[in-house]
Amino acid sequence: MSAVTGPPPELDERRDELTPMLQQYVDRCREYDDALVLFRVGDFYKTFCGIAEEVARICELTLIEREDSTGTYTAAGIPVDNAAEYVERLLDAGHRIAIADQVEDPSETTGIVDRAVTQIVTPGTVVDDELLSPDSTYVGAIVGDDDAFAVASVDVSTGECRVAAAPDRASVREEVARVGPAELLVGPGAPEVDAACPTTDWDDDAFAADTARDTLDAYTDPDRFTAVEARAVGGLLAYAEYTQGDDGALAYVSRVQRYDAADCLRLDAAALRSLELFENRAGGEREGDTLFETINETVCALGRRRLASWLRRPLVDRRAIEARLDAVDELATRTLLREALRDELRAAYDLERLVSRVSRERANARDLRSVAGTLAIVPELKDALADAEADRLQRLRDDLDELRETRQLIESAIVEDPPQEITEGGVIRDGFDDELDEVRSTEREGRAWVADLEEQERERTGIDNLEVGHNQVHGYYIEVTDSHLDSVPEEYRRRQTLKNSERFVTPELRRREDEILGAAERADALEYERFCAVRAEVADAADRLQGLADALADLDALLSLSTVAVGPAFSRPAFHDGDEPLAIEAGRHPVVAQAQAEFVPNDAELPAGSVALITGPNMSGKSTYMRQVGLICVLAQAGGFVPAESASLPVLDRVFTRVGASDDIAGGQSTFMREMSELTDILHDATADSLVLLDEVGRGTSTADGLAIARAATEFLHDEVGARTMFATHYHDLTALADEREGVFNRHFTAIRDGDDVTFLHRVDDGPSSSSYGVEVARMAGVPEPVVERSRALVEGGGDDASADPEADGSAPAPTQAATDGAGADSAGESTAPEADAGPATPPGQQTLPGVEPSTPAETDAVVAELRDLDLARTTPIEALNRLQELQDRVTDE
Incomplete structure (x- = not known):
C-alpha cells in the first residue's frame, strides 16, 4: 500500500x-x-x-x-x-x-x-478517536483453496470479528461489498475483487493452515471453523496484532463469530449501490440522501453501528423478523417508554471502543469514568423495561448487565473529573489506598509548612517584603531585596543572585523541599500503579462489558426503528409464506418522499413468479418506483416499519438490481459490459424467493440486439427462475409478452401532453404506455430548439412509437415492433409491415426522411437503420446535431 x-x-x-x-x-x-x-x-x-x-x-x-x-x-x-x-x-x-x-x-x-x-x-486498523468515525471500520481478508473461499473481517477498534465461507468467486465479491472494509488483505488463492478500498498483500505464511490455527487458538477454538475459514481469520488476526505494535494486544477480540451468508437477505454490490442504502449514486454527502441516514434516529455510537449492521444483513428468519417487529411495535406505541429509554441512552458512551482501549492498556482515567457513566444508566433502563411485553425487549432487559462491582470500583478509585494524563497525579480518590493517602499527607504537611514559612520569617527577621517562592530549576527559596540584606539571618544560605534581590535557602527549608518532592514523586508513582491495577481489573470484565454493549446497541437500534415508525405514512409490514402476492398499498420511497412534500404514493403487486413490465415517459419515476419496492422489502426484513399504508410481503432470500448506467473503464468494462455482467449474476443466482429489479436492460447496444437480450432475459426469469421481477423498459415491444405468458403483466406511468408541454403524474396504472416522450424530455432539459424540432420530425416520419395520438395519457396499447421498425412478423410468422409506397423515387420497403431527397436505396436504408438505433436519451445536444448533419449529408443528392 x-x-x-x-x-x-x-x-x-x-x-x-x-x-x-x-x-x-x-x-x-x-x-x-x-x-x-x-x-x-x-x-x-x-x-x-x-x-x-x-x-x-x-x-x-x-x-x-x-x-x-x-x-x-x-x-x-x-x-x-x-x-x-x-x-x-x-x-x-x-x-x-x-x-x-x-x-x-x-x-x-x-x-x-x-x-x-x-x-x-493503516486505513482498516485505526484505533485513535481522532481518526475514527462513529461507524464500524473493518479490515477484511480473503483466501481461497481450490473451489473453497472465505471472507473474514475485524474491527480493531471494537473487537468485532467475523468469518464466512463463500462457495464461489461471486459470493466472495458479494460478501466483501456487504462488509465494506476500509482495507482488504488479499491472501493466497484469493479471487480478484473490485474492492472500493486499498488492498494489502500480507505475509502468505500468516495464512498457512498451521500458522493461522496457532494464531486463532489464542482467541477461540480453531476446530469451530473449516480449514479455509481458519486460514482467513487466523491470517487476519495476525495482521491486526502486527499493527498494534510490540505487544499486539487483542485480548478483547474474544468472540470470533462464524456465520453463513445465506442466513441473511443477500445484497450484492450492485444492490447496495443502486438502492443507495449507505451511499448515494451521485456521490453526495447530504444527510438523508441514503436509506441509512433517513432512518437513523439512534442516540449513541453503539446503536448507529448496530442499525447499519441490520441494514447490511436483513433477516431471513420469519420468526426473528416478527420478534424484532414486535419490539418496534411496542416501542412505537408506548411513547413515554420510548422517550424515557432514548433519554437514558443519550448518556451512553461508546462502550465497545472503551473496552478495546482498556484491554490494550491505552485507556486513561477519563475512559474509565466513561465506562462507569455508561454502567450508571443500566439500572434505569432495566426499570423502564420492567413491564415490557415483547419477547425481544424482555430478553434485552435480562441482557442489561449492571456490573455493579466494576462500576463501584471505578467510582471509588477514580476522581469524578480526572486529568487527561495518568502519570502526573490527581487521578486516584482520597481514601482509596492507605499507602497513597499517607504519602499525600506527608506532601500536604510539607506544603502547609512552606505556606506558613513566609509569615513566620517576616515576623522573625523584621523584613516586611520577604517572600517564599518556588521554581522548577532552583526549587524552594526565600527572596530578600537588596535594601534588606543587612537583616538576613546567619543560617540563610545564598542560592541565587538577581538584579535587585538575593534568594536564600535554610537547612530546614531544604529538608522540607526534599520531603515534599519525594512525597510528590512517590504519590505520582503510586497513583499510576493503582490506576493500572484498576484498569486491569476492569479489563478482566471485558466479556461482560461487551455483552452489555451488544444489548445497548440492540436497544438503541430498536428505538431508532420505532421512532421512524411513528412518522407519517409508516405501517407494520405483514409477512406470509411466499405463495401470496407481494402487495404494497400506497408505497413511498423512504428517501425521496422525505425530500419531496408532493411525493405521489403508488401501489405494487407482484404475485409469486410474476414479471411486471413497467413502461412510461422518461422522468416519470419508473426507477424510483422500483427502488421503493426494493427498499420497503429490505427495511421490512431488517425489522422496520415501512413507508406504505400496508405491505404484505414474502421473506426474500436476495434482492437483485440492474438499475442505472455506469462503467468500469479501469477494470476493462464498458457500460454495456458492466450491465451484462450484472445481468449474468442475476440470471445465474436468482431464485423463486428473490426480488429482481431491472431497468433498461440491453440499451447499451443496437436496438435489435438489445431488444433480443431484454426479451430473452425476461422469458428466462419468468419461465426458468420464477423470481418476482419488475422490469422498466422503453422497449415497448416487450409489452406483448403479457399476451403470451400468464405471469407477465403491464404497468405504466401516466403523463399528459398539452402541445409541447408534458406533465408527469408519477402515478402507476394498468396496461402499457404508448410513448416515452423522449423528445419532450430533451426539450425540457434545454436541448436547442432546432435539434428538438428536427428530432420530432424524424420520429414522426420514421414511425417511432411517439407517433401515437399526441393527446394520449399513456394508457393506449403500444405499437408492435413492426410499427416501430417498419418491418417484422407477428406470432404466426406473417408480415405485419404496412405496404410501402411504390413511387419511382422510393423502391418498395425503403423509407424516406421528410424534406430530404433520397440518395441510393441502400444508403437510405443504412441511414434509417442508424437513426432507429440512435439512443436520444444518452446523446448530448452537440452530438445529436453533428450526427444529424452527418446522416443528412449521406442521404441528400449533391
Missing part, C-alpha cells in the same frame, strides 16, 4: 557513519520497510531526506535543514499533540504509518533514548 518503503537511501548507505539517533531511525525504517516511519524526537514525529520531502508535500509542512557532525539533512516534523490530522492525510495518500515512540524516560536515560514502533496505522 505504502508508496514509501525502507529508509532513505542517502542515510541507509552510510548508516554506520551517522549519529546514534539517525542510526536508530534507519534501523526502525529497515525493520518496518513496508511503512512510513514517524520517529519521535521530543515534541515532534520526524522524518528525514526523501521521506521528509514526501511528508512535507502531503502534509503541507515546511522542510528544515538539520545539521550534525556527520552532515546536513532535510527534515520534516509533525507535532505529537496534533499528529492525527497529519496521519489522516498520509493515510489518504496511500501510506501505511509506523509510529516509533520513545519507550524510555529521557530523564532516566544515559545516552540515546530507545524508540520502538508501538503502532502501525
Whole structure:
C-alpha cells in the first residue's frame, strides 16, 4: 500500500557513519520497510531526506535543514499533540504509518533514548478517536483453496470479528461489498475483487493452515471453523496484532463469530449501490440522501453501528423478523417508554471502543469514568423495561448487565473529573489506598509548612517584603531585596543572585523541599500503579462489558426503528409464506418522499413468479418506483416499519438490481459490459424467493440486439427462475409478452401532453404506455430548439412509437415492433409491415426522411437503420446535431 518503503537511501548507505539517533531511525525504517516511519524526537514525529520531502508535500509542512557532525539533512516534523490530522492525510495518500515512540524516560536515560514502533496505522486498523468515525471500520481478508473461499473481517477498534465461507468467486465479491472494509488483505488463492478500498498483500505464511490455527487458538477454538475459514481469520488476526505494535494486544477480540451468508437477505454490490442504502449514486454527502441516514434516529455510537449492521444483513428468519417487529411495535406505541429509554441512552458512551482501549492498556482515567457513566444508566433502563411485553425487549432487559462491582470500583478509585494524563497525579480518590493517602499527607504537611514559612520569617527577621517562592530549576527559596540584606539571618544560605534581590535557602527549608518532592514523586508513582491495577481489573470484565454493549446497541437500534415508525405514512409490514402476492398499498420511497412534500404514493403487486413490465415517459419515476419496492422489502426484513399504508410481503432470500448506467473503464468494462455482467449474476443466482429489479436492460447496444437480450432475459426469469421481477423498459415491444405468458403483466406511468408541454403524474396504472416522450424530455432539459424540432420530425416520419395520438395519457396499447421498425412478423410468422409506397423515387420497403431527397436505396436504408438505433436519451445536444448533419449529408443528392 505504502508508496514509501525502507529508509532513505542517502542515510541507509552510510548508516554506520551517522549519529546514534539517525542510526536508530534507519534501523526502525529497515525493520518496518513496508511503512512510513514517524520517529519521535521530543515534541515532534520526524522524518528525514526523501521521506521528509514526501511528508512535507502531503502534509503541507515546511522542510528544515538539520545539521550534525556527520552532515546536513532535510527534515520534516509533525507535532505529537496534533499528529492525527497529519496521519489522516498520509493515510489518504496511500501510506501505511509506523509510529516509533520513545519507550524510555529521557530523564532516566544515559545516552540515546530507545524508540520502538508501538503502532502501525493503516486505513482498516485505526484505533485513535481522532481518526475514527462513529461507524464500524473493518479490515477484511480473503483466501481461497481450490473451489473453497472465505471472507473474514475485524474491527480493531471494537473487537468485532467475523468469518464466512463463500462457495464461489461471486459470493466472495458479494460478501466483501456487504462488509465494506476500509482495507482488504488479499491472501493466497484469493479471487480478484473490485474492492472500493486499498488492498494489502500480507505475509502468505500468516495464512498457512498451521500458522493461522496457532494464531486463532489464542482467541477461540480453531476446530469451530473449516480449514479455509481458519486460514482467513487466523491470517487476519495476525495482521491486526502486527499493527498494534510490540505487544499486539487483542485480548478483547474474544468472540470470533462464524456465520453463513445465506442466513441473511443477500445484497450484492450492485444492490447496495443502486438502492443507495449507505451511499448515494451521485456521490453526495447530504444527510438523508441514503436509506441509512433517513432512518437513523439512534442516540449513541453503539446503536448507529448496530442499525447499519441490520441494514447490511436483513433477516431471513420469519420468526426473528416478527420478534424484532414486535419490539418496534411496542416501542412505537408506548411513547413515554420510548422517550424515557432514548433519554437514558443519550448518556451512553461508546462502550465497545472503551473496552478495546482498556484491554490494550491505552485507556486513561477519563475512559474509565466513561465506562462507569455508561454502567450508571443500566439500572434505569432495566426499570423502564420492567413491564415490557415483547419477547425481544424482555430478553434485552435480562441482557442489561449492571456490573455493579466494576462500576463501584471505578467510582471509588477514580476522581469524578480526572486529568487527561495518568502519570502526573490527581487521578486516584482520597481514601482509596492507605499507602497513597499517607504519602499525600506527608506532601500536604510539607506544603502547609512552606505556606506558613513566609509569615513566620517576616515576623522573625523584621523584613516586611520577604517572600517564599518556588521554581522548577532552583526549587524552594526565600527572596530578600537588596535594601534588606543587612537583616538576613546567619543560617540563610545564598542560592541565587538577581538584579535587585538575593534568594536564600535554610537547612530546614531544604529538608522540607526534599520531603515534599519525594512525597510528590512517590504519590505520582503510586497513583499510576493503582490506576493500572484498576484498569486491569476492569479489563478482566471485558466479556461482560461487551455483552452489555451488544444489548445497548440492540436497544438503541430498536428505538431508532420505532421512532421512524411513528412518522407519517409508516405501517407494520405483514409477512406470509411466499405463495401470496407481494402487495404494497400506497408505497413511498423512504428517501425521496422525505425530500419531496408532493411525493405521489403508488401501489405494487407482484404475485409469486410474476414479471411486471413497467413502461412510461422518461422522468416519470419508473426507477424510483422500483427502488421503493426494493427498499420497503429490505427495511421490512431488517425489522422496520415501512413507508406504505400496508405491505404484505414474502421473506426474500436476495434482492437483485440492474438499475442505472455506469462503467468500469479501469477494470476493462464498458457500460454495456458492466450491465451484462450484472445481468449474468442475476440470471445465474436468482431464485423463486428473490426480488429482481431491472431497468433498461440491453440499451447499451443496437436496438435489435438489445431488444433480443431484454426479451430473452425476461422469458428466462419468468419461465426458468420464477423470481418476482419488475422490469422498466422503453422497449415497448416487450409489452406483448403479457399476451403470451400468464405471469407477465403491464404497468405504466401516466403523463399528459398539452402541445409541447408534458406533465408527469408519477402515478402507476394498468396496461402499457404508448410513448416515452423522449423528445419532450430533451426539450425540457434545454436541448436547442432546432435539434428538438428536427428530432420530432424524424420520429414522426420514421414511425417511432411517439407517433401515437399526441393527446394520449399513456394508457393506449403500444405499437408492435413492426410499427416501430417498419418491418417484422407477428406470432404466426406473417408480415405485419404496412405496404410501402411504390413511387419511382422510393423502391418498395425503403423509407424516406421528410424534406430530404433520397440518395441510393441502400444508403437510405443504412441511414434509417442508424437513426432507429440512435439512443436520444444518452446523446448530448452537440452530438445529436453533428450526427444529424452527418446522416443528412449521406442521404441528400449533391
